Amino acid sequence: MQAQAGEVVKVQAPKIELKRRTFTFRVKRYDPKTGSYRWSEYKVEVTNRQTVLDALLKIKATQDPTLAVRYSCRMGICGSCAMVINGVPRLACETKPFDLGTDVIVLEPLSNFPPVKDLVVDMDEFFRKHRSVKPWLIRRDEEEQFEKLESYYPQTEDQLMEYLEFAYCIKCGACYAACPMVFLNKNYLGPQALAAAYRWSADNRDEGYVLRLKVVDSDNGVWSCHYSGTCSKVCPKGVDPALAINLLKKSLLTGKAPGKR
Numbered sequence: 415m416q417a418q419a420g421e422v423v424k425v426q427a428p429k430i431e432l433k434r435r436t437f438t439f440r441v442k443r444y445d446p447k448t449g450s451y452r453w454s455e456y457k458v459e460v461t462n463r464q465t466v467l468d469a470l471l472k473i474k475a476t477q478d479p480t481l482a483v484r485y486s487c488r489m490g491i492c493g494s495c496a497m498v499i500n501g502v503p504r505l506a507c508e509t510k511p512f513d514l515g516t517d518v519i520v521l522e523p524l525s526n527f528p529p530v531k532d533l534v535v536d537m538d539e540f541f542r543k544h545r546s547v548k549p550w551l552i553r554r555d556e557e558e559q560f561e562k563l564e565s566y567y568p569q570t571e572d573q574l575m576e577y578l579e580f581a582y583c584i585k586c587g588a589c590y591a592a593c594p595m596v597f598l599n600k601n602y603l604g605p606q607a608l609a610a611a612y613r614w615s616a617d618n619r620d621e622g623y624v625l626r627l628k629v630v631d632s633d634n635g636v637w638s639c640h641y642s643g644t645c646s647k648v649c650p651k652g653v654d655p656a657l658a659i660n661l662l663k664k665s666l667l668t669g670k671a672p673g674k675r
């Protein structure tokens with residue numbers, strides 16, 4: 415029914431029935447003192463509105479304060495809480511136990527990262543690779559970029575669309591953990607850094623594509639990617655790093671800078 419002008423329409427939020435269930439969480443824990451892994455098992459009651467991260471925090475508060483977990487925003491933005499959940503890299507704060515379809519939920523630290531403690535991994539190398547592609551706007555004229563306050567870099571909607579989907583990356587490391595080529599070659603830049611290289615090079619305001627080629631167009635750059643596509647399958651933000659890598663390859667083979675598909 416159409417609302418009449420001036421009529422107040424009350425919209426009722428759909429009611430989600432609250433359910434409770436006890437799940438078993440099997441957690442693979444790394445002990446930095448012994449350099450070895452062990453498994454711990456916890457039973458926790460959660461509701462259908464709670465996430466794996468909520469369950470882990472409940473375990474820490476009520477059963478085992480020594481369990482190490484990393485998190486910050488609790489809303490799928492900071493990327494801190496990525497871990498392997500039932501064999502798939504995901505964000506713990508966006509994954510609900512009720513949606514996984516199993517009573518036993520297996521949690522492991524992200525693959526392809528050195529462990530720090532329990533579910534926390536060391537992301538230094540991952541961020542070093544990210545930085546190596548110069549993920550920022552580069553202008554040839556630094557004086558114009560940094561000194562002239564009136565500098566203005568226009569961008570049309572079409573130009574924005576050339577890279578927008580790749581700008582949603584939250585650097586959680588899920589793609590890197592899922593990549594078989596990172597597993598085989600620790601020097602490979604990996605899907606996150608290469609997608610960032612594409613994102614910045616495809617930005618019409620950027621002039622740094624040539625400066626990124628040294629790392630992008632190398633054995634440990636795009637040519638290490640065998641296009642398994644696992645990175646794109648696990649991205650919690652719907653980014654498609656495999657596409658970005660293929661677009662970079664296309665640019666290198668055609669000699670045309672990214673930004674024009």
Ligand code: FES
Nearest residue numbers: 488492493495507
């Ligand atoms: Fe920030 Fe999960 S805690 S993404």
